[in-house]
Amino acid sequence: MRNVQRKLSIARGERPAELLFKNANLVNVLSGEIYRTNVAVDDGRVIALGEYEAAQVIDLNGSYLAPSLIDGHFHVESSMLTAPEFARAVVPHGTGAVVIDPHEYANVLGLDGIRYVLESSKNLPLDFFIMLPSCVPATAFETAGARLTADDLKLMIADERIAGVAELMNYPGVYLGVESELEKIHAGKGKNIDGHAPGLTGKNLNAYVLAGVRSDHESTEIAEAREKSRLGMHILLREGSTERNLATLVGLVNSNNAMNCSFATDDKLAGDLVSEGHIDHSVRKSIKAGLPPVTAFQIATINTARHYRLRNFGAIAPRFWADFIVFDDLQNPVVRQTYKKGILVAENGKYIAAQPTIVPQPRSTMNLRYDSSKDLDVKVEHRSKMRIIEIVPNQIVTKEIIETPRTENGRVVADMGRDILKLVVVERHRATGNVGVGFVRGFKLKSGALGSTVAHDAHNVVVVGTNDSDIAAAIAELQKLQGGQVAVANGAVKAELALPIAGLVSDRPLDEVIQRISDLNAAARALGCELEAPFMALSFLSLSPIPELKLTDQGLIDAVHLRKTSLFVP
């Protein structure tokens, strides 16, 4: 903070400010009003509201001036963008701060992953606050790159950019009082503790809250969100790429409870962020659904800043950072300008911030050990039926179905006629040699293979394919790329996106990432796939906490009873 005396003298009107936003229709989220005034800014902060002199005057001519928007819960890895490129995507949409849970980074890189996020997100026109991942690894049924205990979280909790402990996804562990989970909550004492409790109600929800969890972003129905709100949970209204709960949950919000609500996206793809928007989309959607604009902006700004204790964020008043957005239509706010600490960083959709210093990438994470000549083999056992994972389009749950295998030379092979494709998961963190092989219905590939190193939550290599040769080619290409996503056919790469940062995130610019994702989807469609988001579907097939049947590097997982199961039905 530059000289306090200087700032006070500006506030007293004794010397001019650097900057005056004149004739603003100020969205004052503190007093809950919108009215005409001027905002004086100096050294990146709001100094005063009212009649002031300044070296530079920006006449807003009655345009609306609101605080920059805040995302209350986001996994930046879902955009597959580095922090600077993510900023390029969302700053033009008016985002000024994000509360992120680097859960995927942590699953691959542990504390190093969190450190990388802290470092790579500095000095951007977007402030990152970090919740420490609480569920690494997600389960014991897959091999992740790291394991974080309460003692690990304690090492980092004091950092001023750490806002608390991230979503406690192991909610049964919490309400049942498993010591390791309670210790993680304790590690976050004095900061925030985020929840994740889809569908949890009644007594177990009471126990979950009693244990210290303060928020939830998983409600899909009003009754569920209301019960959580009644128990004191801060409600994050989620609107991401696939999980879209805002239209429903906005019905819960009223003037008596709005202060306990925030907007969040959870997961959102780069392309959606650019085309649809970020928190600005949630603001528009809420207003269209009938929320008063001031309330929508409070939910998008100060409520989140207060809940997560983001000092000097979320409002336009003396001492707050001069993080502003400018727009013209209160009923349909489309961000025309974004300011960060008083500096114009985006205008008319164009990002105009300075390029940050690039920080070194973390270490390589593609440590595979497998033998393509035999690890992909599935020998027919003396049984007639096998378990198959069936995809439920646009959901992370799957079904278990039982089918007769197609065999060739004593080996089970893909059967494109019945849409039964081979699914392979290769451990990539510790070179354990673990390879899980199973079968999946839903991709409808007629040839080739699709592979990804984004595979929740352990992010091992996952490949679906019509033949072993293309599966092996996909794995080889992913190894070469140091992680990524590929579409392969007849031994040739049809499309690819390298994700060399933890096997999760691209080192390429925003536009190129969006183009390559588009190319990958087109390539998958060309191979016969009809899914809207085939690589996303692929990435959830290893997520062992979610029913019914999943495949990890350790084999098929009965995700209903959380136990390993066999490919062949006994």
Added chain:
Amino acid sequence: MRNVQRKLSIARGERPAELLFKNANLVNVLSGEIYRTNVAVDDGRVIALGEYEAAQVIDLNGSYLAPSLIDGHFHVESSMLTAPEFARAVVPHGTGAVVIDPHEYANVLGLDGIRYVLESSKNLPLDFFIMLPSCVPATAFETAGARLTADDLKLMIADERIAGVAELMNYPGVYLGVESELEKIHAGKGKNIDGHAPGLTGKNLNAYVLAGVRSDHESTEIAEAREKSRLGMHILLREGSTERNLATLVGLVNSNNAMNCSFATDDKLAGDLVSEGHIDHSVRKSIKAGLPPVTAFQIATINTARHYRLRNFGAIAPRFWADFIVFDDLQNPVVRQTYKKGILVAENGKYIAAQPTIVPQPRSTMNLRYDSSKDLDVKVEHRSKMRIIEIVPNQIVTKEIIETPRTENGRVVADMGRDILKLVVVERHRATGNVGVGFVRGFKLKSGALGSTVAHDAHNVVVVGTNDSDIAAAIAELQKLQGGQVAVANGAVKAELALPIAGLVSDRPLDEVIQRISDLNAAARALGCELEAPFMALSFLSLSPIPELKLTDQGLIDAVHLRKTSLFVP
């Protein structure tokens, strides 16, 4: 906290709670609703809401259950009660926590006074949170018992019952950037910084807020409060014994800004607390003025708990303290029962909590050095006119008037015919021998004298009298009582209240204090005084920061220009 596992198992419904509040109409200040449910309590905390078993069931039969009320800003010395006797006054009115500024204790006893408040307010059915006094002494024009610098505040700020730095009454010092004031704000970093800025507006208010002040309780007009709210100040709606701003300010409160409002009393006499009530009075008054009951209760509970970060206070939800009130009429809530950590502590106006251990009183504070045979003398100077303080009834401001003195034997004496009485201030902290003598109009005493060791802000001995002999008798009696308030006539004590704790607070029970205050007022009336609160009027005559003319131990103070002045007009 008793075994966490035990509590979680109660929440899960696996074992009974100690206590169940059944069929409550719950005032849920978190979700902003009122609805029928049950509340399970164990080990002093809320465990769960819903259907539960318990060892003891309290069937509320549809009565309302709300969180106990919180006073956001109070000087407990204004009640002249010890913390336990103050609890006796307000707990039956449903108060569960108070945020206090022990400004008067600190002026007399310094850090020892704050330590005494911390210690004497433990283990009561009322939680005390303390803001560290920021203006000790109030000015350089009177001799106080202590001086607190930022370094002193830093010694205590970390205590978990210290909620921040109390009202920065030297608001010009703050907005002008005086280093000692900025350092006090800095000492409170990470906790709360209370303001006090009556009538401050515009640029200087912006500077005051910019410096770090976060609240204000001095607004008397809506426009003033609105301006402060727009700058982000938390607005404390004050309703005390004399300062009654609620009726006006409630007009500011609406659903967009209510979350940034709290109730406070600032100063309230023991008798008023008992007869009129405390924060419950503010709740009733707000509802009568049209505020929705849920909003009034949010302002009276969770808003204050959040602003001052009173952990686990202000709501009824899992993990919160089981601090409840029970009442039957939502439109006119009269507290029928008060619970503290699940224990019934007041019912039907009767206080039924256990007596706490009495803590040792702080040291004696009556260190006078004066000579009654000459220090009260005012020799006539060769001028014809003198300055006289004129009381403005029910205000802390005074007027300066100029009158011709009445003289006897070359000395100025009181003139009951024109209501010009002698006013004497004797320093009592350091035995400096300082004695200030002046004259005052407004008391209308026909005989005798009134004396007090409550005399804002330095709390020296102040006596108004019709003759030197009774003035001396009053001082002698106050010395004997080790501080207090007295009415004396013809050398005889007519009524008195001993205030041996810092010369500010009685060691007697609530009822006796109220009775003696009543007797003192009756005695003053019998001597001819027509003021409603003569001892309060007396106590403000030394308050040198408040215009126009005051008398301290250092003599007459021109409180408009903040400088010493002479009795005789030059």
